[in-house]
Amino acid sequence: MNQYKIEPLSQYAHTTPPPSPQPLNFPVYNSAKAKTPEFFTYLNFMLQFCTIPKEENGMMKRFAEIGIVPGKAFDYSTMSDSEKKALIDGMAAGQAELDTMSKTNVKAPVLFGTSSNLLKENYPYRAYIASKNLYGNSSEEIWGIIYEVSASNKKLNGKNQYELRFEKNNLPPVSAFWSLSAYPVSQQFSGFNPSSSYTISSTRQSFKLNEDGTLTLYLQQQKPGEEKLSNWMPVPEGRFFLLLQLYQPKEEVLKGQWPSPKIIRMNNSSSQDSASVSLPVYPKLKQPALIRTAYR
Incomplete structure (x- = not known):
């Protein structure tokens, strides 16, 4: 390992170094907030570093209507009460779907x-x-x-x-x-x-x-x-x-x-275990997809 060193490409190639990038102010992560609408603060920040597939441009336009935009600050406080409730209910419904699927x-x-x-x-x-x-x-x-x-x-x-x-x-x-x-x-x-x-x-x-x-x-x-x-x-x-x-x-x-x-x-004599259960094959896959969804 002593034979190796790390140096900028410009230094190695003896070229003019590129301008220094602007500093990034990463939002402080809080696992509790990540389960609330504050999640979209983190999402917006990370999306600015992602390449959005063109197939999902339509979805991103819909997201923009509620403030989900790459690099944009997400301000939950400006939403109406009905919008806040819809967002919270939607997150809860999504988590419930994942929890249900995680049981298989x-x-x-x-x-x-x-x-x-x-x-x-x-x-x-x-x-x-x-x-x-x-x-x-x-x-x-x-x-x-x-x-x-x-x-x-x-x-x-x-x-x-x-x-x-x-x-x-x-x-x-x-x-x-x-x-x-x-x-x-x-x-x-x-x-x-x-x-x-x-x-x-x-x-x-x-x-x-x-x-x-x-x-x-x-x-x-x-x-x-x-x-x-x-x-x-x-x-x-x-x-x-x-x-x-x-x-x-x-x-x-x-x-x-x-x-x-x-x-x-083995320490539950009342249960009779069997092989794992398979979810339906997702129709758009060329190969069988038997996949389960996230946990809390």
Whole structure:
């Protein structure tokens, strides 16, 4: 590393440096305000740095009618009472839709980065993908499955014990590798454990198969018995979600022919878990889209 240094391009090329940019006054972020109409203050500020696709110009014109304009200050106080109520009600309705969709574990064939190209105006699905990871790859590179609830429709929580079970000869079909990670809901990806104790990977673990050829992964805070240790992944305290990623998935995955594994809550004998439920295929996609939307 001592052999490298960073310097401006103009200094390296011995050219005249460009004029200094104007200072940017970033608005102070407040997570509580972000759930109120103050959100649009942040949105307007960030939109000035975005390239708006021409397909969404019509939508941006509609947004401008209520003050959503790139780089413009958003003044909620100038709205009439009816406009304020409509804005608040609209935000609540949108969040309710996302919360409803978040109760279903869904495959996401195009995770993150290129999703807008395929999902088009399916904004609820796009909002969910963005809430999990703003950037990413195409489905041919990474196929992901997100779990926020067990198959009995209970939110995942570190106080419980879970099993993720792959049927015989049904490990993720990939040309590269697959991984499973757990993230705290409260901190999203910033809460990822840097020591990687909240992730396991087919490249790093030697998993032990059951006698019937199935593979069971044990997801819990407490260390299990020695016979289960090779298949154990610790999980965060409190609510969390799981991300199962398949790197360079094979054709049966891309065609939606590979069945997703089950996640079963083991310390809830009254529930009978089953495989994850799939949402309807979005009609404008060339590939099946089974995607779920954001959480609080």
